[in-house]
Amino acid sequence: MANKNVTLADNPVAEETVTSDDGLVDLFVDRDPSDDNPNVVIGFNGKNYVMPRGEVSRVPKYIKDEYERSKRAQYKADKTVAELKGIKAAN
Secondary structure (H helix, E strand, C coil), X not given: CCXXXXXXXXXXXXXXXXXXXXXXXXXXXXXXXXXXXXXXXXXXXXXXXXXXCCEEEEEXXXXXXXXXXXXXXXXXXXXXXXXXXXXXXXX
16 A cells, blocks of 8 residues: 555664554644644654654554644643633733
8 A cells, every 4th residue: 555654763773664554544743833843753662653744644543542642632731821821911
């Protein structure tokens, strides 16, 4: 299949590519205007998965789950900071 595969960056010098489609799902990593890095790295159980921003990658489901969990956590943190700034500005 000609899908974009995830690169395992355990060793940046000798990269290994996941080629099996068993258990892989599509993950779109959105671009982040506040971050110039063209890739996002997710580490899980000692392996680092490097995915390009703005593209769909084929990843294990647990990597997609972790990416979505981190996005929810960042949203909640940003919301809390905004609320605290609003409270502080009102005082």
